[in-house]
Amino acid sequence: MARPKNPIVATSNRDLAKLVGRSHAAVNGWLKRDDWRFGPGPWKAADVARIQQWAAAELVERPATAELRVDARAEAAGDSTGHAGPAPVTAERGLERGMESLSISKKADVALKMKRREVLDFGLQVQQGKFHSVEQCTRDRLAAIHEVKQGLLDLADSFPGSTEDKTILRGRIFELLRRFSGTVG
Structure with a gap:
């Protein structure tokens, strides 16, 4: 019997999480998002590739530091800055997109980590002589x-x-x- 051209490679959220390199909790959060357009599964190999592109373009990699993944569409278009259009993706916009799917305790944890980072950044600026007593x-x-x-x-x-x-x-x-x-x- 001939093999199907586009076989099902993920039948559960955990399978999909392993294939895209994320936690199953993150994938569960993706399924609840309004902009999730890939259905509840099972997913074929082509779907997994599109999901990886979507995740790279739409999701915040680390909410605690608000570092954004480079927009895959802009990278494919040759834009070295990682911005697809005239309005650049800001850390605040990316953080908002990443925070909306988090629980209250996770949001508090992220806020605490961001405050600690602010304190560390200020201490570094003091050491560099940008502030004085x-x-x-x-x-x-x-x-x-x-x-x-x-x-x-x-x-x-x-x-x-x-x-x-x-x-x-x-x-x-x-x-x-x-x-x-x-x-x-």
Whole structure:
């Protein structure tokens, strides 16, 4: 007897999951999606190939990091960016598509992982010097102001002239410093 040209290769969700390299829970979620167009099974070899293309084009690979699979249609068209049209696929859009099929506990787990990643990213940015301590900045600024003040007062002392002239000059410098600091109304 002749072999069929397109034999059935997956009779259950678990069989399909093994063939496409995903968990059976993920495949069960796919079957509940509105955009699932491959029926409840069994699936033939050609169906499995189309399902793999659909999964690559439509699904988020890792919801916790919102990394998207490259759009297979764009890749086939030669677009190296992985975007099929003028509107690029964003991580937020992909995350929304991936999150809608998750249970509440999984959504909470993903949200927690994303928050941890934000904290780690912030820590890395601090280490790279993109942020600084407000207290340290204030201390550095006050030290610079004190240095300028001391320099101006030393300038008055080095001024050639009588002691009375130096005292008048120091008084004017103090007056300017008070106005600059906002203590004189």
